[in-house]
Structures are given as C-alpha cells and as structure tokens.
Amino acid sequence: MKNSHKRTRGILIALLCTVIAGLAFAQKPEVAPPLTPLTADGVHDPENPALPSLQNPEESMATFPKDRRGEVQWVESLNQGVITPRKFLTGDSGEGEELKELDLDIIMKNTAQMPHVRFPHLAHTRWLACKNCHSEIFIPKAGANPVSMEKILKGEYCGRCHDKVSFALWACERCHSVPHPGSPPKWW
Amino acid sequence: MTSYKADRSIKWRFSILGVLAGLALLAMAPAKAEYADVIINNYADAAGMRPVVFPHWFHRIRFRCKVCHADLGFQFKAGGNKITMAKIIDGKFCGACHNGEVAWSVENCNMCHSGIPGTPTHIHGSTVQRLVSPPYKALNAPQQPAQQ
Numbered sequence: 043m044k045n046s047h048k049r050t051r052g053i054l055i056a057l058l059c060t061v062i063a064g065l066a067f068a069q070k071p072e073v074a075p076p077l078t079p080l081t082a083d084g085v086h087d088p089e090n091p092a093l094p095s096l097q098n099p100e101e102s103m104a105t106f107p108k109d110r111r112g113e114v115q116w117v118e119s120l121n122q123g124v125i126t127p128r129k130f131l132t133g134d135s136g137e138g139e140e141l142k143e144l145d146l147d148i149i150m151k152n153t154a155q156m157p158h159v160r161f162p163h164l165a166h167t168r169w170l171a172c173k174n175c176h177s178e179i180f181i182p183k184a185g186a187n188p189v190s191m192e193k194i195l196k197g198e199y200c201g202r203c204h205d206k207v208s209f210a211l212w213a214c215e216r217c218h219s220v221p222h223p224g225s226p227p228k229w230w
Numbered sequence: 231m232t233s234y235k236a237d238r239s240i241k242w243r244f245s246i247l248g249v250l251a252g253l254a255l256l257a258m259a260p261a262k263a264e265y266a267d268v269i270i271n272n273y274a275d276a277a278g279m280r281p282v283v284f285p286h287w288f289h290r291i292r293f294r295c296k297v298c299h300a301d302l303g304f305q306f307k308a309g310g311n312k313i314t315m316a317k318i319i320d321g322k323f324c325g326a327c328h329n330g331e332v333a334w335s336v337e338n339c340n341m342c343h344s345g346i347p348g349t350p351t352h353i354h355g356s357t358v359q360r361l362v363s364p365p366y367k368a369l370n371a372p373q374q375p376a377q378q
Binding site for chain 1 (some may be wrong): 265266267269280283285286287288290291292293294295296297299300301302306326327332338339340341344345346347349353354355356357358
C-alpha cells in the first residue's frame with residue numbers, strides 16, 4: 043500500500059515535470075530557435091541552382107539580439123554596434139537625404155485599457171529620413187493622426203512598416219509601454 | 231528500495247518525455263518569417279522567370295532604410311515600384327547598386343529570380359499574410375518550368 047502510494051506520487055511528480063518542461067519549452071524560447079533556412083522558408087524555390095550561393099539567415103543573424111518571440115531586434119542591433127548599416131549608398135557620407143537624429147518621444151494616449159504608446163523618434167530617425175514618414179504617412183501635428191490597430195493591420199500609419207518589415211503586432215509591450223491608472227496588469 | 235528505484239526511473243522517463251513534448255511544441259510553432267522577404271512577381275511569371283525574392287534582412291544589415299526608401303525612391307509597397315530589367319540596367323532601383331560596382335551585376339539571374347514559380351507579389355510573414363493566405367509551398371504552385 044505504502045509502495046503504491048509512493049509510486050502514484052512519483053508518477054504525479056513526473057507528470058508535473060512533463061507539463062512544466064513542455065510549457066517552459068513552448069513559451070519561453072530563451073535560446074533563439076534556429077533561423078529558417080532558405081530551402082524551407084516557403085518562398086525560395088529549392089530547385090533553383092543558384093540557391094547555395096545565397097546567404098542563409100542563420101549565417102548572419104544567429105547572434106543578433108532577439109525579443110521574447112525570437113525576432114531580431116534591429117534597433118538594438120544598431121545601438122549595440124552588432125551591425126553598421128551605411129547611411130548613404132557608398133558609405134557614411136555621400137549624396138542623398140540626411141539622417142537627422144531627433145530625440146523626441148510622442149505619447150499616444152487614445153489606447154483604451156492598453157498602456158499608452160510611446161513612439162521614440164530617436165530609434166526611427168537612426169534608420170529613416172524625416173520625409174519617409176512626414177507628411178505622407180504621418181501629419182507632423184499632435185492629434186492629427188487617428189491611428190488604430192485596425193488601420194495598422196491594414197498597412198496604414200505604423201503598419202506601413204510594422205508587422206511587415208519591422209517588429210510584429212504580437213509584441214504588444216514594445217509599443218504599449220507606458221502603463222496608466224486604467225491599464226490592467228500585463229496579460230499579453 | 232527496488233520500488234523507489236523504479237519510481238525514479240519512471241520519473242526520469244516522464245521528464246524526458248516532457249522535454250520531447252516541449253521540443254515537439256516548439257517545432258509546431260509557426261515558422262519564423264520576420265526577415266521581411268518581399269516576393270516581387272509583377273512581370274516575372276509572365277516572362278517565364280521565377281519571381282524575385284528580395285531579402286530585406288540581408289540589405290538592412292548593410293544599409294539604413296532611407297538609402298533605398300528616400301534616396302533611391304523605393305515605395306513602401308510590395309510590387310509598388312514596377313521594377314523592370316530595363317530600369318535596373320539603366321541604374322534605377324536595384325540597378326543603383328547591382329551594377330557590378332557596389333554589388334554583383336544583373337547577369338546573375340537566379341540570385342534574384344529565386345522564388346517558387348506562381349508565388350504572388352507580397353511581403354512574406356506579415357500577420358495578414360499568415361492569417362489570410364496559407365504558406366506558399368512548391369507543391370501548391372502551378373507547375374511551370376522556370377527558364378534560366
């Protein structure tokens with residue numbers, strides 16, 4: 043009787059271990075998952091004879107800083123000097139639009155129960171020229187841009203780049219980063 | 231004593247099973263596609279070429295966004311630039327670099343024209359694309375032999 047009790051307890055502990063291990067692996071890929079090779083990414087033709095000449099993502103991005111979803115953090119990569127992308131076609135000087143770094147945060151407060159959105163100009167102006175966004179995508183005037191998640195999903199406003207080329211909509215906290223009295227504890 | 235040992239071995243077996251289950255769940259996670267590959271198929275299929283796959287990640291490591299999107303005039307829209315080989319050879323769009331000077335030249339057809347035939351123009355891996363369109367697979371694509 044005592045033995046069977048012990049065995050049941052053992053099995054229960056083992057099951058608990060199973061669930062914990064499963065959850066740990068499923069939800070927190072702290073070790074970034076391997077980057078999809080070109081032959082399996084669903085867009086490159088595996089029969090293309092030139093495919094072996096193209097660089098695989100793993101070769102360049104394996105060590106780049108990643109967010110909790112395992113996506114490359116491009117702004118962080120630039121800030122840390124992991125990458126040194128050119129400012130002009132042939133180097134860091136040349137002909138073309140100037141990169142004017144602007145350290146100005148915009149807080150967007152029309153976010154219902156979600157934390158307010160902090161838009162950092164600085165992170166964006168290290169990559170983009172003013173005219174990339176102003177005034178075609180964003181009117182440079184407070185309150186003049188009725189941004190919503192629906193419009194972003196449709197590819198308007200932030201959605202022109204975000205969720206396509208820059209980080210996706212599933213990392214809520216990267217934009218909704220300013221809690222306010224009406225915002226709930228983090229559930230996402 | 232024996233039964234204690236047996237318990238321990240069961241525990242280990244379940245722990246290993248747990249680890250395997252975790253790995254299986256990981257493997258089932260949706261494919262990472264944050265590289266922002268742009269598939270450009272405005273004219274390629276019709277011309278018997280594979281569609282172009284533009285790897286954003288590869289270029290973003292080397293250039294700030296504004297080099298292409300402000301200085302070279304690329305619109306922020308997949309397929310919105312109506313790029314043709316004539317424009318490229320004339321030094322426009324891709325041709326500003328892919329001219330044998332800054333980067334390799336246009337004779338390497340298959341380096342760009344590397345997509346699965348029949349894949350429509352889109353940005354690969356966006357949420358809308360993932361929810362609305364199933365992943366593109368070679369088997370689903372119309373069987374058209376791509377010409378060199």
